[in-house]
Amino acid sequence: xxxxxxxxxxxxxxxxxxxxxxxxxxxxxxxxxxxxxxxxxxxxxxxxxxxxxxxxxxxxxxxxxxxxxxxxxxxxxxxxxxxxxxxxxxxxxxxxxxxxxxxxxxxxxxxxxxxxxxxxxxxxxxxxxxxxxxxxxxxxxxxxxxxxxxxxxxxxxxxxxxxxxxxxxxxxxxxxxxxxxxxxxxxxxxxxxxxxxxxxxxxxxxxxxxxxxxxxxxxxxxxxxxxxxxxxxxxxxxxxxxxxxxxxxxxxxxxxxxxxxxxxxxxxxxxxxxxxxxxxxxxxxxxxxxxxxxxxxxxxxxxxxxxxxxxxxxxxxxxxxxxxxxxxxxxxxxxxxxxxxxxxxxxxxxxxxxxxxxxxxxxxxxxxxxxxxxxxxxxxxxxxxxxxxxxxxxxxxxxxxxxxxxxxxxxxxxxxxxxxxxxxxxx
Numbered sequence: 456x457x458x459x460x461x462x463x464x465x466x467x468x469x470x471x472x473x474x475x476x477x478x479x480x481x482x483x484x485x486x487x488x489x490x491x492x493x494x495x496x497x498x499x500x501x502x503x504x505x506x507x508x509x510x511x512x513x514x515x516x517x518x519x520x521x522x523x524x525x526x527x528x529x530x531x532x533x534x535x536x537x538x539x540x541x542x543x544x545x546x547x548x549x550x551x552x553x554x555x556x557x558x559x560x561x562x563x564x565x566x567x568x569x570x571x572x573x574x575x576x577x578x579x580x581x582x583x584x585x586x587x588x589x590x591x592x593x594x595x596x597x598x599x600x601x602x603x604x605x606x607x608x609x610x611x612x613x614x615x616x617x618x619x620x621x622x623x624x625x626x627x628x629x630x631x632x633x634x635x636x637x638x639x640x641x642x643x644x645x646x647x648x649x650x651x652x653x654x655x656x657x658x659x660x661x662x663x664x665x666x667x668x669x670x671x672x673x674x675x676x677x678x679x680x681x682x683x684x685x686x687x688x689x690x691x692x693x694x695x696x697x698x699x700x701x702x703x704x705x706x707x708x709x710x711x712x713x714x715x716x717x718x719x720x721x722x723x724x725x726x727x728x729x730x731x732x733x734x735x736x737x738x739x740x741x742x743x744x745x746x747x748x749x750x751x752x753x754x755x756x757x758x759x760x761x762x763x764x765x766x767x768x769x770x771x772x773x774x775x776x777x778x779x780x781x782x783x784x785x786x787x788x789x790x791x792x793x794x795x796x797x798x799x800x801x802x803x804x805x806x807x808x809x810x811x812x813x814x815x816x817x818x819x820x821x822x823x824x825x826x827x828x829x830x831x832x833x834x835x836x837x838x839x840x841x842x843x844x845x846x847x848x849x850x851x852x853x854x855x856x857x858x859x860x861x862x863x864x865x866x867x868x869x870x871x872x873x874x875x876x877x878x879x880x881x882x
Contacts, residue, residue: 481558498779498855501735507742509786511807515562516543522827526793530750547760550767563808564822567840573802578787583625586867598629616734619718624736709768719769746797778813805838821878854879
């Protein structure tokens with residue numbers, strides 16, 4: 456059967472409403488989120504960057520489109536986990552498909568940049584700085600949020616944000632001090648934080664003893680002053696976090712072996728510490744599948760399995776805390792609709808994101824899907840960007856944290872006339 460555009464829109468965006476019925480996972484997470492909000496607990500955003508340009512069509516599979524199977528003769532997914540007559544999940548994403556059915560996960564299709572580059576480096580810069588085409592913006596969108604909402608050290612929590620890797624991702628680089636954590640686990644965050652505290656405390660003591668406090672303070676940049684104030688406020692919380700790290704070291708079972716599982720396990724520990732962690736970010740590399748991408752099995756299948764199992768373990772580990780935690784996955788662009796001569800896919804335009812957790816309106820395909828006919832594609836080969844990734848970022852910040860990007864001139868040269876995607880629940 457050949458699907459018309461009307462069929463695609465009907466089945467692709469309206470299926471699986473995901474009602475939060477009593478007894479369901481979504482209902483339990485909604486209750487947990489309400490309790491957390493009443494107790495003044497801030498939500499947490501976990502950002503996973505699928506670095507390399509992840510293929511949207513073999514992850515969220517348009518199994519009901521005949522053209523999908525024709526243009527991907529060797530890598531098309533023939534046994535997708537169907538969620539409606541048109542879309543399904545790759546079979547290696549069984550856990551995420553279950554979350555979709557439970558109403559706690561949603562894909563966002565046809566997302567991407569307004570800039571047409573197919574360069575990994577440029578596309579990653581533009582996306583993580585939320586400034587397509589601009590080389591003047593050097594601070595990441597997450598760091599800009601932290602800076603814009605910073606009040607003072609007395610009111611800021613000590614661990615607002617962490618990068619779960621040794622190098623800060625571009626999205627967290629900027630004025631606000633963010634800890635970059637190596638792969639050793641949550642204990643390394645505490646070690647680095649304590650070292651920063653000791654360093655700044657010693658420096659302050661030297662300034663006071665030498666009578667240079669006023670002079671040094673005058674020479675401090677705002678970023679240096681912010682870093683010093685936050686470090687100085689942390690001794691008691693360090694001790695509490697160390698105790699929790701010891702207590703939670705026996706938990707967090709079920710994660711697959713590897714870096715992503717370890718990173719998410721550490722994030723779960725920090726969230727359960729209850730110290731106000733707002734942002735955690737990490738990379739999952741290796742999605743540039745020009746050759747031997749595979750279909751139901753192979754390279755991409757293995758990576759999707761790791762992603763799915765890691766997120767499933769993370770959700771189970773957090774339990775009720777998942778009610779006020781949201782995971783957002785993204786990639787710099789998508790891949791070509793047709794496979795190439797090496798049983799892979801080349802750099803394309805629109806990609807996809809996924810949102811997971813209690814704050815998410817799950818069980819629905821969000822975004823601007825238009826089908827796979829040539830007249831719906833860019834240059835007859837790529838999915839067209841229907842959703843500016845900044846719309847996703849803006850809705851996330853507003854509905855999760857109450858931060859209105861449009862009131863802060865947050866995204867340079869950006870004015871959205873689009874309606875809300877509605878993928879995050881409003882308080």
